[in-house]
Amino acid sequence: MIEEEPVSLQDAPTRQINMIEAINDALDIMMARDPDVVILGEDVGYFGGVFRATAGLQNKYGKHRVFDSPINECGIVGAAVGMAAYGLRPVPEIQFADYIYPGLDQLISEAARMRYRSAGEFTSPLTVRSPFGGGIFGGQTHSQSPEALFTHVAGLKTVIPSTPHDAKGLLIAAIEDNDPVIFFEPKRIYNGPFDGYYDNPSKTWKNHPGGKVPEGYYSIPLGKARVVREGTAMTVLAYGTMIHVVEAVLAEKGVDAEIIDLRTLVPLDIETVQKSVEKTGKCLVVHEATRTSGFGAELSALVQERCFYHLEAPVERVTGFDTPYPHSLEWAYFPGPVRIGEAVDRLLKD
Template identity: 60%
Template sequence: MPSMSMIQALNNAMDLKMKDDPTVTAFGEDVGYFGGVFGVTKGLQEKYGSERVFDAPINEGAIVAMAMGMAVNGMRPVAEIQFADYVFPGFDQILSELSRIRYRSANQYTAPVTIRTPCGGGIYGGQTHSMSPEAFFTHIPGLVVMMPSNPYDAKGLLTSAIESDDPVIFFEPKRLYNGPFFGDPGQPSSSWSSHAKGDVPEDLYSVPIGKAETVRAGQELTVIAYGTMVHVALAAAEELGVDADILDLRTLIPYDVEAVTTSVQKTGRCMVLHEAPRTSGFGAELISQIQEDCFYSLEAPIVRVTGWDTPYPHAHEWSYFPGKSRVMKAMKTLMEAPQ
């Protein structure tokens, strides 16, 4: 089984799906000849031609509209928005058209569109290249929202996204693309993740939509995370020596309510962890659901560890991130809460 980075795994998923299904296309800003700003589509135009892998103008509204038009006419487009921060010029098309076409047409049309977009910080991209806007899209009925945390899931989830008859917003954390850092600034290189690459099967496979993964089994507390924050949670639990049950949601909508409920009822203590700002973040929805389903199992208040409620800082982005030290502090608070 070859070892792949997340970039390689995503590229491999598109390669295999394009080989398997002639209706699959890939396009977006710099996606064709250049292979994408992060190289995720590198080599695909050379292999499949410029009619199936091509560049789009800097017009996100047109990119989404074109993808929808292709989809209702029998194709399965994979459209790239170069950075998640750029998606908002196309937001009206996603909200008003793409998410609703199956319902407006009484199932006459489906919209098998996958919108890929890099999200989150870690590259000193500043306020216009570093957003984690997943909460906006989890509030739109009709969309599927995904965010993988490792190369294996990236390939399997992207395969499922392309095969889905419903539109998928597919977030790709930039810190996970090649060699992410999960500790705290100023720490030695041993804090760098060992998960930059992972074993990924060569053949086509899928990861089911709406199923969480238990990446670390434990009995003392539950940590619910997705994307980059899964690795931050793992690093904090290992250093602190906490017997934490860590769930990687993988799919945010629909998310695995059963897995979340089962874990929290088992441990009685829960932390929700995400990079996006705290207020109205997706963690608030998770906490509300846990409160409804697990109130009588809770032994302490649910804790949120998130990004700050501020415009994204450029020079101080590593202070903005929920790092290992902040997560460890929250874990201690949870464990010391009186029963």
């Protein structure tokens, strides 16, 4: 690997780019720094990926380092596990998180257990990238949020960025990590500003997840949450697209809430969460995935265990519904201003 000092984020020149461009930049930087970094997946080569996250990389680094695979997610992940055990740092792309299930056995039974089974002789430094969540009217097979499945597996790390700045820094950290990382990218905010319906379709709002991203190499440590804004009325825990939804709702309601972007679900920065809840006394968890056994249930349990004597009200959750993902009712399925607003009002009353 090429030794290079990380940029000073305060002094580095920046570019205004969206999340796709930030991910592409991170991949480009890591492929230039480390010849062991390889990219594989469906259409990642000549085509540049279904969302163009790998655009231009095959032309720059060659077909032996950026190459297309058959439509075989089990094969993609299995090949990546073997490459990682051999000493490479593969970055397989699964086109949509909904397609990752055929590769679960390879991830759970092989990648996650590699270090333990070999008594540390082998590691599995692979980073599985995949767009997840709704926002493109993809229906049941292109819109799922399966992050909770991976947080249950000892040995896997689960990362979900919410800004281009974090996407670049976290992806670089994930590729450099010596253990397997599931890197979910919220496709609804891939391309910067988005239009989204409120629960009332006659009303629209805009947000701007695109942002300034430092040029050059930098990494953001896995397991460190970001305090989006400080507040005293309550603590709101979220990640990915929901960070921007929560920001918009709370700004409209004028609530002085503290918003924490978890960024990595495993390892979880529980210290930052605990410190915030102990200060505010109230907690709201928001995520897009289904409610039952969603990651919000784990967050609720942790907050209750660690902050019980500081809580002034029960922990509230606003999530997707326990139904198959609805195509035509996608915007009603998302946690939005009405349901989030009702939960905020309940917490404020207590």
